[in-house]
Amino acid sequence: MVVARLPQYARVLSQLLEERVEVVNSDQLGERLQITPAQIRKDLSYFGRFGKQGRGYSVRRLLDELNQILGLDRSWNVAVVGVGRLGRAVLSYPGFAPAGFKIVAAFDTSAALVGQQVGNLTVQPMEELDQTVSQHSISIAIVAVPSSQTQQVIDRLVACGVKAIVNYAPTTPLVRKGIRIENIDPVLALQSMTYYLAQDRLWSN
Amino acid sequence: MVVARLPQYARVLSQLLEERVEVVNSDQLGERLQITPAQIRKDLSYFGRFGKQGRGYSVRRLLDELNQILGLDRSWNVAVVGVGRLGRAVLSYPGFAPAGFKIVAAFDTSAALVGQQVGNLTVQPMEELDQTVSQHSISIAIVAVPSSQTQQVIDRLVACGVKAIVNYAPTTPLVRKGIRIENIDPVLALQSMTYYLAQDRLWSN
Structure with a gap:
């Protein structure tokens, strides 16, 4: 899928x-x-003509256009x-803010964690989700809860307008149509590599 | 790519x-x-005939075959x-071991961290990489170092046979041809979703 690239x-x-x-x-x-x-030319042509045949792309112009297309402006x-x-x-990952992603609220279902200070944020109870999401115009959430709670938490977020x-x-x-979800899972990443390692093993034995 | 699915x-x-x-x-x-x-039938047919027309797949048989193909047996x-x-x-993520991925060694470039106990492992200096990789037949590494050190660390790992x-x-x-790499980056995941959010914005304004 070109958007992922x-x-x-x-x-x-x-x-x-x-x-x-x-x-x-x-x-x-x-x-x-x-x-x-060839793939790169195809991907970029899909979004309009950025380069001139044989001359290459202007780095700044292409970057500006991509940022606009990706909503990163x-x-x-x-x-x-x-x-x-x-x-x-x-929460402590330093890569989000420079990329334009501002973490403005943190929530947890556990009463023991609610009220704790984590970096600049105070952990809020799930009951405050609705109000905080609309107050800060939050359209994106990062969910790091145990598997057993994931579906329920995501349903709540979607109901609040995330x-x-x-x-x-x-x-x-x-999730229902129109909601975007990206699953980040190191095990899936490992598992798609062992396929190739297993093939190597087959050939080298 | 079918292998990723x-x-x-x-x-x-x-x-x-x-x-x-x-x-x-x-x-x-x-x-x-x-x-x-349709995509699922296509993906699975690529690896051989698992199901019978109109009868569905045997869950256990399909799982066994997939695990073997993926090197997860x-x-x-x-x-x-x-x-x-x-x-x-x-290191503390509980999902690796049940999936067949055993973390057997931890390394760091910082002298301050070497020798520390993290879970069941003692942090080792990079000088011991070669010996440990061959001793434990390590073919997979997870790299969580700062960007500035990443290429150098990965070159070392590849040189040791990872x-x-x-x-x-x-x-x-x-990385050179034949070496598999998977980049896990929450920012890239966020950025490929904002494309859709930005499109929604265009249509709803």
């Missing part, structure tokens, strides 16, 4: 901009991204639900 | 097995996975490099 293009273009590279062609982008130049307010070990790692969810639990929650 | 099939089949479901058809799998039944030794906040969250890497740093490291 666009953020990677934007990231590499940002790196190029920092390196003061002004023009880049699909071969160079391809090498950095390990994607074929603005900032987004984000809520984190679940402040266990993983939720705390998420439109996009990153889920860290090793489950595949159901 | 197979672990998700295996996960849902495991859940079905726990629920004592014996036979499943592509419609039911599709609903659980939010993938079209055995266990894998894994090393973690980087034991900062994220690395510690990885074949598959999960990278948590927000960079796109280069």
